[in-house]
Amino acid sequence: MPKHAFLSASSSHRWLACPPSAKLCAEITEQASPYAAQGTDAHELCQHKVEKSLGRDSPAPTENLDYYDQEMESCAEEYCSYVCEQVAEAKKHCKDPQVLIEQRLDFSHWVPEGFGTGDCVIVADDVLQVIDFKYGVGVLVEAEENPQMMCYALGAWSAFNFLYDIKTIKMTIFQPRRDNVSTYEITTEELLRWAEEVLKPTAALAYNGEGEFAAGDHCQFCHAKATCRKRAEYNLELAQYDFEMPVNLDEAEIAAILLRIDELTAWANDIKEYALQQALSGTSYPGFKVVEGRSARKYIDDTAVADAVKIAGYDPYEQKVLGITAMTQHLGKKKFEEILGSLITKPQGKPVLVPESDKRPAINTAYEDFKEE
Ligand code: SF4
Structure with missing residues (x-):
């Protein structure tokens, strides 16, 4: 069984905006990035922690995780606590909520051969919640109208609507390295309307390599x-x-x-x-050549350098306080807050010019300050 669908949920933002990109991407093989491998490791650790906290059998995966480190450990811990909170919340209005971890979700009713893996699905009578863990740090991911989450929700709804009268769909992105927990809530009716009116017809175009090419911010995730x-x-x-x-x-x-x-x-x-x-790899572009870029001097062997400087009677080391990220990893988030909470300040950020749609409030410019006076 293939691990990734031709029209995957995770790439739906792109193929919904530019349907023919699906076929184009499928024809171009890209090398897996180390970030993807890191994300896979983090997901495995999250799965283990949640399964354990639900009292299920799960062998510790850490020794097989190439990218395991303290940061991954604390992110997975945070995710696990969040899932447990959501399960506890669900239990308040449902005696026995169903909790599924790393669940294959089939949304092929709307997207040909469409399936994906939901990190956590909680079904509590009339409320269905889908939680997605994101280990990436580069792009802040919002849950609102997020088609990946909506595809997962459709898969989960398809699997459970025969047993439950699901009325509300909650979709949550948990992105600990960006301190981002984003939840979007809609009715089942709204989700199904979007699925029929937008998802299904566009997926049919994408599957057949049809539709219009359309460029935009989604291009950053396109192989072409x-x-x-x-x-x-x-x-x-x-x-x-x-x-x-x-x-x-x-x-x-x-x-x-x-x-x-x-x-x-x-x-x-x-x-x-x-x-x-x-x-x-041998292609030549008229008027261009490949040359060696600039480089900086560096030590061949740090230990040998330290030894040589010591023998000469000098101290080769500098002592510096760890940076905030390294210190948080060193102490753990809780201890960090306990010991250093009152010693942390966040200076005002440098002004940036952003589109009106940006969620941050506008700051007063010098001109406006002057006008107010
Ligand atoms: S680069 Fe952009 S416009 Fe071109 S195929 Fe990819 S998504 Fe479509």
């Missing part, structure tokens, strides 16, 4: 992101500003550029990285 013409056209639209008159861009034009600048730089970096890899 470096070579896709649609993405190139989308990003190169900005080049038109080079030829605009008058000489200076106005506020509306700058705002239009700002709106797309992150995607534009991400695309440019993807092209650079792709072209370098291709050039290293």
Whole structure:
């Protein structure tokens, strides 16, 4: 049985926005990243901890986990406590909630061959909760209208709707390394409407390699992101500003550029990285050559350096207080709070210009302060 579906829940954000990308991605094999392997290890540890705390048999996996460390241990602990809290909460209104861990969830009624694995599913009479553990740190994942979570919820609903009259669906992302616990709640009716009206028809297009290519922030997760013409056209639209008159861009034009600048730089970096890899494998690009990049001097052997400096009568070491992340790992989150809670401050962050849709409140600019006076 394949481990990943052609139209997987985890890539649904991309193929729902750009249906033909599914076929394109399937044709390009990408090397598994160490982050993915790290995530798999973290999931295994989470599964073990939750199974144990539910009183089930589960052998400790740690010695087989390549990426196991103190941070993974405390993240899995936090996740396990969260799941236990949710189970306790469910027990308040349901005598015997069902708790399923690493459950295969089949949503093929809406997505051809669609299935995925739910980290935790809690069915408590009329409430169904799906919890997804994310070990990644790069992208903050929100539960609201998250199609991956909605696909999982559909799979869980399909499996249990014969036994329970499920009315409410709760979907939670637990992302401990971003201090993010995000929950989205909808009615079963709303979920099924989305499944019929949006998911099913778009999945049919994607499965058949049909539909329109559409570029956007979802391209960052596409295997074709470096070579896709649609993405190139989308990003190169900005080049038109080079030829605009008058000489200076106005506020509306700058705002239009700002709106797309992150995607534009991400695309440019993807092209650079792709072209370098291709050039290293023999492709030549007119006007370009591969050279050795700059490098900094480094010690061949730290121990030998320390010994040599000591013999010469000097102290080779510097003593520094551990950084916050390292100290948290060293002490554990609870002890860290206990000992250092009152010694931590969070300075005001540097101002950043973000789209209106950003959830952070706007800060007063110097101009507005002046206006108020
Ligand atoms: S890069 Fe973007 S536009 Fe191109 S196929 Fe992938 S998702 Fe679609």
